[in-house]
Amino acid sequence: xxxxxxxxxxxxxxxxxxxxxxxxxxxxxxxxxxxxxxxxxxxxxxxxxxxxxxxxxxxxxxxxxxxxxxxxxxxxxxxxxxxxxxxxxxxxxxxxxxxxxxx
Numbered sequence: 458x459x460x461x462x463x464x465x466x467x468x469x470x471x472x473x474x475x476x477x478x479x480x481x482x483x484x485x486x487x488x489x490x491x492x493x494x495x496x497x498x499x500x501x502x503x504x505x506x507x508x509x510x511x512x513x514x515x516x517x518x519x520x521x522x523x524x525x526x527x528x529x530x531x532x533x534x535x536x537x538x539x540x541x542x543x544x545x546x547x548x549x550x551x552x553x554x555x556x557x558x559x560x
Contacts, residue, residue: 469556489533510524
């Protein structure tokens with residue numbers, strides 16, 4: 458953890474990109490359970506509707522403003538990967554990626 462973005466806590470992890478089965482073609486990575494537990498313990502009071510927390514993300518050389526959502530079924534936060542990011546970074550479902558987020 459560090460605070461590269463003022464007031465933000467940094468988490469870096471590697472995860473597989475997966476695609477939701479709905480017709481919306483949403484792509485996500487699941488944050489590690491230990492990082493999710495730390496975030497939830499420290500920042501749950503800042504969550505908005507549906508367990509949403511504002512965040513900044515970096516995948517490869519691409520940074521973007523986003524949010525993470527808490528998934529109660531899997532006890533972890535989910536980070537959606539925007540289409541523009543997937544195209545720029547050549548991301549497909551099943552690819553392992555290194556992600557940095559600041560919350």
